[in-house]
Amino acid sequence: MGVVTRTVGEALIDILEANGVDVVFGIPGVHTVELYRGLAASNIRHITPRHEQGAGFMADGYARMTGKPGVALLITGPGVTNAITAMAQAYQDSVPMLVISGVNARASLGHGEGWLHELPDQRATMASVSRMTHTLHEPRDLPAVMERAFTVMQGRRPGPVHIEIPTDVMDRSIDLEASEATKLSGPRASASDIAALAEKCRRAQAPVILCGGGAVASAQQIAAFAQRLDAPVVTTVNARGLLAGDPLSVPASPSLAAVRALLAASDTVIALGTQMGPTDYDMYSDGGFPVLKDLVRVDIDPDQLTRGPSASLRILSSVKSLLDDLLPELDEHDADRDGAARARTCREAVLSGLTPKMRTEIGVLETIRDALPGCVIVGDSTQAIYSGNLYFEAGRPKGWFNAATGFGALGYGPPSAIGASLGEPDTPVVCLVGDGGFQFSLAEIGSAKDCGANVLFLVWNNDGYGEIGTYMIECGIEPEGVTPSAPDFLKIAEAYDVPAVRLSDVDELAPALRRFADGKGPGLIEIHETNTRGATA
Structure with a gap:
């Protein structure tokens, strides 16, 4: 479309559309109406919840189903504070969410003069539940800030991102070039890590695979991986259904004694995209989760790899790219490790308990x-x-x-x-x-x-x-x-x-x-x- 002149609000909608956004959730108010200026002419559908917390939770559910960021448009002050609970849930569960809010005019920020919907420091308020928070002081910065937002949301560990736009910036004009989607390629394991993991897979006599929410988009690859290893697959809450009905599936909590026994008896545990936090692994706070033998952890977030149980091999990679690289190395690997029998025994023990x-x-x-x-x-x-x-x-x-x-x-x-x-x-x-x-x-x-x-x-x-x-x-x-x-x-x-x-x-x-x-x-x-x-x- 070449270079066109848009208000910041109109340009925002153009950028959202270019990045595949087709639904936004929000309740319009006097501090966000300029963000709605370009909405009616776009292909984006607006959904009006009854409360801004609902907007955040709707964005969460939409993101989990589509894999795309859920987008919420919120007013200054109570709009953003109402949504903090939803953002915190998305933060904990690594759900990509883009929260765009208003904030009072630039000249008023930090003075505490009592403007409508004023917070002492709105950006600081949002920082604890955001992977990134930014105040758009200059209209010309919008394209770069949005590119950064989509990169943060979808690169490394996903989560909520907050961008606030002052009311005196929303209606300013900018020259906008044709918007393009932000293209990302997540971290990928090194050849040496792939070789090390392949060797562990070949040596293992009683392997088990752990899958968390970070593995949920890789069901096909995980099924193939489990079959080649003949390994039971334990799924946490956010990964349930990955191997629906498969004899190797163990759809049970790692907090249960029978699942812990399966893991303790394994000689190699491969954890794919799982935080390994207490709400999945120690929900009864009994401290009874076993020390795992030859634990391999695969995660998109380098910080997460340093938390929780220590591992013999830590691999920074998305689950999909790791398995795309690893599976060809296991083509000739014909495993027979009683995986289905071990999974069945675990399932039966869980239910009986x-x-x-x-x-x-x-x-x-x-x-x-x-x-x-x-x-x-x-x-x-x-x-x-x-x-x-x-x-x-x-x-x-x-x-x-x-x-x-x-x-x-x-x-x-x-x-x-x-x-x-x-x-x-x-x-x-x-x-x-x-x-x-x-x-x-x-x-x-x-x-x-x-x-x-x-x-x-x-x-x-x-x-x-x-x-x-x-x-x-x-x-x-x-x-x-x-x-x-x-x-x-x-x-x-x-x-x-x-x-x-x-x-x-x-x-x-x-x-x-x-x-x-x-x-x-x-x-x-x-x-x-x-x-x-x-x-x-």
Whole structure:
């Protein structure tokens, strides 16, 4: 298009489009209207949540499904502070998110004169939940700043990036050359590292592969790698579904004794794209995770390779490029290491060690998966999700994620499920949320209705914060503050013109799911832990 004159707001939209952004989430305000100037004429769809935290969570769910950064447009002050929780969740789970906000005029910054939406130092406030934060003081710097933002979000360890644009900069004109997508090539292992890992693979007699969220985009390569090594593959929460139904799959938490026994008995453990943090590896804080023999860690973030368990070999690389380079070295390697038998033994031991209640809840999750093949289950912090995080085989890669790990934010599920649905509009998305957590973001039912999101809100109602109440009793503490009243969720759904049903028996779940999935737009199903037969053991 050559060189054109644009306002900063218009140029911003051009740059977003050039980088493949097709959806943004935000609530316009007087401090961001200039950023909307070019939006209506673009091909970018705008989604209006009911709260800026919802905008952040929607961007998170969209990014997890598409692999592209989720984008939120936020007003100065309360807009950005409302979104901090969502940014912190994305930061912990390495989800690329681009937060673009307003900030007060340049001359006012730092003076504390009491301007509308003023923070003492907005950029500093955002720094702790951002991989990068930048104030655009000069309009001409916009293209370079945006290129840096996309590089930071998608290079090395992904995460949120924040750019704030002063109100007196947004409407300034700049000469903009044709925008192009920021092209990245992540770190790649050296030939010597590939050779060293290939030799370890050949020597191993009882290998195990660990996969985290950083491996989720490499399902095909991981399947081939596991087969060549004949190695069980243990998937953390954010990697579930990588080997759906494969005999080598162990879709279970490394915090469980049976999984730890499998790892302790291995002579080589290869950890691909996993943080190896306590919410996956020591969720009960018992310190019982074993010392691993001949641990190999592969990660895109050099800092992460220095945290957690020490390794005999640390490789800075994306999982995909590592396996693309490694697999040809293993072409002639014909392994027979009882991998399927070791995986099966571990799976059976995990299930036998869970309580009847947990196994019943996992059965509900399996009903969802089987009733809606290829569906995505997005969870909030609720009891069935906790059980699934211990053991559940999602039906596909990216088919299971939730906020019960990492930052652990309540209210994550509903808006994130909307974002996921917008990322894959033809895929059924089931949001499994508790009655307590749902009330953190209940109004987002309206957002789902407005945008026609194909989301089924499955409310797991246990009359409050059941998990916390149980934990208090186990600690010898009189339960207090764990029984907040809930609305009639069916009436809330009716108020938004969303179809809804309350189940009397879990056997009704599969047909209800299929019935709602045949329609367009959102629906709601309620299961009551004690009033719905079969919901608990």
